[in-house]
Amino acid sequence: MINNKYEDLISEFKSITKQRWLKSVNNGTNGVGLTFEKLISKEPDSMFFPDYYGTEIKCTTRFSGYPITLFTIAFDGETFYEMNRLLEKYGKQDTIYKDKKILISNLAVNKKILVNNKYYFEIKLDYCNKKLFLAIYDINKNFIEKSSYVDFSSLKTRLELKLSRLALVYASKKRIENDYYYRYYKMIIYELKSFETFLELLNKNIIKVEIVGRVSRSGSEKGRQKNKNLVFKLPKENITYLFNEILILDLNKK
Numbered sequence: 001m002i003n004n005k006y007e008d009l010i011s012e013f014k015s016i017t018k019q020r021w022l023k024s025v026n027n028g029t030n031g032v033g034l035t036f037e038k039l040i041s042k043e044p045d046s047m048f049f050p051d052y053y054g055t056e057i058k059c060t061t062r063f064s065g066y067p068i069t070l071f072t073i074a075f076d077g078e079t080f081y082e083m084n085r086l087l088e089k090y091g092k093q094d095t096i097y098k099d100k101k102i103l104i105s106n107l108a109v110n111k112k113i114l115v116n117n118k119y120y121f122e123i124k125l126d127y128c129n130k131k132l133f134l135a136i137y138d139i140n141k142n143f144i145e146k147s148s149y150v151d152f153s154s155l156k157t158r159l160e161l162k163l164s165r166l167a168l169v170y171a172s173k174k175r176i177e178n179d180y181y182y183r184y185y186k187m188i189i190y191e192l193k194s195f196e197t198f199l200e201l202l203n204k205n206i207i208k209v210e211i212v213g214r215v216s217r218s219g220s221e222k223g224r225q226k227n228k229n230l231v232f233k234l235p236k237e238n239i240t241y242l243f244n245e246i247l248i249l250d251l252n253k254k
Helices: 002-017 031-039 082-090 152-163 195-203 236-242
Strands: 056-061 068-073 101-107 113-115 119-126 131-138 143-151 165-176 179-192 208-215 225-234 243-250
Touching: 002 031, 002 165, 002 179, 002 243, 031 056, 031 165, 031 179, 056 068, 068 152, 082 101, 082 143, 082 208, 082 225, 101 113, 101 119, 119 195, 131 152, 143 152, 152 179, 152 195, 179 236, 195 236, 225 236, 236 243
Parallel strands: 056 165
Antiparallel strands: 068 225, 101 208, 113 119, 119 131, 131 143, 165 179, 179 243, 208 225
C-alpha cells in the first residue's frame, strides 16, 4: 500500500539522485527547494495545495538549522484586509520603499514578544470560541486590542489539505566558483497525526509562528506589499511530534 501511494514520487527521487550534483536555479536559501521543484517539473508557487499528487515536499540541506515552514494563512478577521490594518497601525516604514510599511516578528502563545520596540504581541488560543487571537499591548504592556483572529476551522482545513502527507528531502550542498550545486540523497515520508496534535504543539510553542508583512524586493511584484500574514514553522528535530514516519529512502547508504 505504501509503495503504491508513493510509487511515482519514489521513482522521481531515485532518478534525481542518480544525476548526482545538480546546479541550483539560484544562490538563495530557497535554492534547494526550487531546484528540486524544477526537477520534478513543478512550477514554484505559494498555493496551499500539496506539491506532488497529494504529497507536500519540503527540502533541506544536510547541516541546515532552519525550521520547516508548514504553511501560511491569512487572518479571518476582524476586517477583510486585516493584515493591512495591522501594518498601518503597528508597522514600521520600509527602508527602501518609504510609502510602504513592514511588520515582521516571531510570535508565541501566552508570551508577550516585543515588536518594533513599541508594542508587545501575544498569541492566544481560545478553545471555547475556536479561534487563534493576536493580542496587542503597548510598550508598558497595557492591553490595546485583541481583534485579529484565525478560526480553528481555517487552520484545520489548511493543515489537512496541505500536509496530510509530507516528504522531507535532504541534500548536500557545495559551491563551485559562483554557483551552488545540490546532491539529493535522502527522502523521509511522513503522514499527519491530527489537528488536535497541531494545536497541542502550538500551545507548547513547539510549533513556531511568525507574522510577516513585507515589501517585495525583486521580480514582477517588486515594490508591492507582499503579506504572508501568519507563518507556521516546525524545527526539523521535532517533526515526529506532528507526523508519523512512514518510509525512509537513504541512497547515501547504497
